[in-house]
Amino acid sequence: MSLPKPVMRGLLAKRLRFHLPIAFGLAITTALVFKYTVTEPRKKAYADFYKQYDAVKEFNAMREAGVFESVRPSGE
Template identity: 80%
Template sequence: MSLQKPVMRGLLGKRLRFHLPIAFSLSFIAAIMFKYGVTEPRKQAYADFYKQYDAVKDFNAMKEAGVFESARPSGE
């Protein structure tokens, strides 16, 4: 009893026809999940933050705390 020789001719093409559509569909699904699971909530969080953000008030608070060396507090 001898073993049958493996078919090597056209093996790459046969494997690619099977695996390539699976790889493309999985990568497409992963990209969509990343877009709606990570980037969209992050963009919404930034939008919510900057709706009520006051840069002048934040600057004045940091200036009073002594964060900046070039800006003096208004009391001096």
């Protein structure tokens, strides 16, 4: 009683036909989940922040605090 020889011809193609669609499906699903759980909320947070952001006001506050070495506060 001997064991039958394993079928090696076409094994890679047979396994790829099974595993490749699964890999693509998981990759697309992961990309979509990342897009809607990470990047979209981040874009919304940036948009909300810059709606009321005043760069000149922020610059003047940092200048008054002495953050910049090359810009003097307005009182001097």
